[in-house]
Amino acid sequence: xxxxxxxxxxxxxxxxxxxxxxxxxxxxxxxxxxxxxxxxxxxxxxxxxxxxxxxxxxxxxxxxxxxxxxxxxxxxxxxxxxxxxxxxxxxxxxxxxxxxxxxxxxxxxxxxxxxxxxxxxxxxxxxxxxxxxxxxxxxxxxxxxxxxxxxxxxxxxxxxxxxxxxxxxxxxxxxxxxxxxxxxxxxxxxxxxxxxxxxxxxxxxxxxxxxxxxxxxxxxxxxxxxxxxxxxxxxxxxxxxxxxxxxxxxxxxxxxxxxxxxxxxxxxxxxxxxxxxxxxxxxxxxxxxxxxxxxxxxxxxxxxxxxxxxxxxxxxxxxxxxxxxxxxxxxxxxxxxxxxxxxxxxxxxxxxxxxxxxxxxxxxxxxxxxxxxxxxxxxxxxxxxxxxxxxxxxxxxxxxxxxxxxxxxxxxxxxxxxxxxxxxxxxxxxxxxxxxxxxxxxxxxxxxxxxxxxxxxxxxxxxxxxxxxxxxxxxxxxxxxxxxxxxxxxxxxxxxxxxxxxxxxxxxxxxxxxxxxxxxxxxxxxxxxxxxxxxxx
Numbered sequence: 037x038x039x040x041x042x043x044x045x046x047x048x049x050x051x052x053x054x055x056x057x058x059x060x061x062x063x064x065x066x067x068x069x070x071x072x073x074x075x076x077x078x079x080x081x082x083x084x085x086x087x088x089x090x091x092x093x094x095x096x097x098x099x100x101x102x103x104x105x106x107x108x109x110x111x112x113x114x115x116x117x118x119x120x121x122x123x124x125x126x127x128x129x130x131x132x133x134x135x136x137x138x139x140x141x142x143x144x145x146x147x148x149x150x151x152x153x154x155x156x157x158x159x160x161x162x163x164x165x166x167x168x169x170x171x172x173x174x175x176x177x178x179x180x181x182x183x184x185x186x187x188x189x190x191x192x193x194x195x196x197x198x199x200x201x202x203x204x205x206x207x208x209x210x211x212x213x214x215x216x217x218x219x220x221x222x223x224x225x226x227x228x229x230x231x232x233x234x235x236x237x238x239x240x241x242x243x244x245x246x247x248x249x250x251x252x253x254x255x256x257x258x259x260x261x262x263x264x265x266x267x268x269x270x271x272x273x274x275x276x277x278x279x280x281x282x283x284x285x286x287x288x289x290x291x292x293x294x295x296x297x298x299x300x301x302x303x304x305x306x307x308x309x310x311x312x313x314x315x316x317x318x319x320x321x322x323x324x325x326x327x328x329x330x331x332x333x334x335x336x337x338x339x340x341x342x343x344x345x346x347x348x349x350x351x352x353x354x355x356x357x358x359x360x361x362x363x364x365x366x367x368x369x370x371x372x373x374x375x376x377x378x379x380x381x382x383x384x385x386x387x388x389x390x391x392x393x394x395x396x397x398x399x400x401x402x403x404x405x406x407x408x409x410x411x412x413x414x415x416x417x418x419x420x421x422x423x424x425x426x427x428x429x430x431x432x433x434x435x436x437x438x439x440x441x442x443x444x445x446x447x448x449x450x451x452x453x454x455x456x457x458x459x460x461x462x463x464x465x466x467x468x469x470x471x472x473x474x475x476x477x478x479x480x481x482x483x484x485x486x487x488x489x490x491x492x493x494x495x496x497x498x499x500x501x502x503x504x505x506x507x508x509x510x511x512x513x514x515x516x517x518x519x520x521x522x523x524x525x526x527x528x529x530x531x532x533x534x535x536x537x538x539x540x541x542x543x544x545x546x547x548x549x550x551x552x553x554x555x556x557x558x559x560x561x562x563x564x565x566x567x568x569x570x571x572x573x
Contacts, residue, residue, distance in 0.1 A: 045298065055361065055368040062080025065384070072154070074363070075531070080367055085172075092218050101379050107327050108381055116558075119556075120322050127525040131524045139441050139523050144224070146219055155362075177461070213362075217358075229345060256520070263349075269337045271345075279349040289458075319569070394417070395421075405512060405514070413567070415508060417516065419557060420552060425453075435481060435484065446550070448491060453491045455477075458470040474496065477514065479503055482504045483504075485509075495520070497517060517558045534548055
């Protein structure tokens, strides 16, 4: 008979996170036989969640910013790598003023908690944590992104960014520990599960498999990425849970070798190989170069002999992850970087060797197209004038008009269309954080609109499918790529006026008009059938 064994499936070494004490309130101890119970008032959970979601919306980890700065100092970084890195650092400085969040997609509030067996709260912990998340989203300039279904097909915005995702696990001890995340849609959409077999588990096959999947990530989730790959898992769900924790840096201190008990471990050698493969992909920090990824985590888990799940996920340039803990000494929160300005170079020479084409958007659309057609893909342009902002629901409503035989509004013909959605506007500012959303979600609309003369120029983030390239070639259109990530920077420096233009009932999904000045973008798809991302293959 085999011997029973049990081991911690994720044997993390000592937590080296630097924490700050928030308060000693809401915490006490009470005797329980020969033990001591940690008593946490529900209000303490609400307080911690509110502070955590507030900090993670405006600040980033020091280690993350160090890696962004490294791009500026790397002679192998391309001008486009450096341009993106500089924008992200400037964005971090602006966000640190706590008016404009680092990303306009302020995400789904997620909490992963481990509650010690000697911790009592006397309430519904998920409800208390949810109230803290609610407080932050309601009282700060964040965006409500959660939609709730009324029927299988009808849904409405919840109006508070609830519900949150809250997972609480029971563990030994008298400590309550937390990981808080704000996960945006673009980053979440780059989580994948592949059901593979034992045939994958050899160096040649596995390395090629990972490299191929990483090269298909594209840039829609705002690189440079923190990439996580997990091989194995007792279920598909366990695999993907590990992917999320790994991409958040939560599993950095796992062992680097396996054991007979099935404990998770990191393969450091494979991580280094895969990071090099990501660098060689040529995708770079969004518009070509070396820095598709800051780092790579590869984690191995036990598996059922008939299954080999492989998970892939990323944390994006808005790396919004923060730890918290409650002990008998008080309530603590991970220290983030509160002075990101120290990572800015003394002299901003990023633009020194790269010229930009300035384009006046306040002229007839045919004139704008005549300017763009002169330049090849990868050209950086600076846009000044009016943009129309429309995304998923607005596009669907506009298509309904065409389906009924009705013409679309003239604004959709006369102006470039920016796929984006704003966060709340701070008092006294023209705009809230207002960065691009994923272009691919609107791909199916492009041929239909362009053949009727609408949406001739679109502006968003990430790569697009062949239907867009073909449509632009056939109809004389263009797709311009905007930097994903610096939403606060764009709001403060480039967006001068924001007005609701149509469908005001849709909230942030309404059609907006925005006036911009020197708004940076790149020609990604042109009217000759060239696609920058396809040229990398």
